[in-house]
């Protein structure tokens with residue numbers, strides 16, 4: 661059976677003032693429908709570039725991306741726009757519209773899609789319920805915590821009804837407990853809507869917590885990929901070993917540690 665996402669011999673070279681950077685070097689892998697696929701690697705390994713190529717935010721220098729059997733690089737502008745609506749993305753710094761309140765942020769993609777205002781608001785309120793943020797509908801992003809902002813971003817991305825959700829360090833700005841709640845939300849979305857999720861992270865605990873599969877990048881190359889349990893229990897490459905060995909505590913423990921620290925801080 662054709663995999664849901666297939667990346668074939670993907671290369672991305674940047675030509676900068678100070679020379680060329682081969683950010684992604686001949687990478688091939690597949691992602692199954694409904695998977696939660698982690699991408700790990702050190703800073704500069706090429707994770708963001710690779711993921712930005714998945715929705716052609718970044719044009720690959722060469723290689724192919726197939727989504728549901730269709731080659732994205734061969735689509736017309738119009739077809740590509742449609743295909744892109746199917747691929748949502750969330751970021752470390754949330755990228756909310758600061759001048760709009762929470763409800764209007766979530767309505768935004770619906771308005772773009774031409775949904776009537778009343779229907780858009782109704783649907784947006786349902787999505788805010790899904791992310792447990794109904795009571796903040798009238799608040800502005802500046803009045804929210806990081807975790808709440810990410811929930812708004814998730815509700816907004818869901819409004820476009822995507823089949824794929826790309827997350828670039830979506831929990832990196834959050835404390836362990838908030839990270840855990842956002843990961844639970846992502847897992848719930850994956851189950852409830854069957855959305856395939858791609859997660860870039862530098863936290864191994866995030867991979868262990870929610871991912872089904874993982875890819876290890878180093879210096880633009882794909883070093884290893886497989887089921888999380890295989891890569892984490894018996895990493896085959898040095899790159900994977902280094903990352904997995906560096907593995908910190910899991911998120912629950914980290915959250916508990918943080919509580920203890922708060923108590924200790926309080927106690928002086």
Ligand SMILES: Nc1ncnc2c1ncn2[C@@H]1O[C@H](COP(=O)(O)OP(=O)(O)OP(=O)(O)O)[C@@H](O)[C@H]1O
Pocket residue numbers: 674675676681682683701702703704705706707708709710862
């Ligand atoms: N627009 C660009 N122009 C030139 N070089 C770039 C550009 N974007 C990324 N690079 C380079 O490509 C390489 C990979 O960068 P990328 O952002 O994909 O890494 P990353 O794995 O996401 O790192 P991090 O964990 O720090 O986010 C780096 O050497 C980076 O400097």
Ligand SMILES: [Mg+2]
Pocket residue numbers: 707708709
């Ligand atoms: Mg990055």
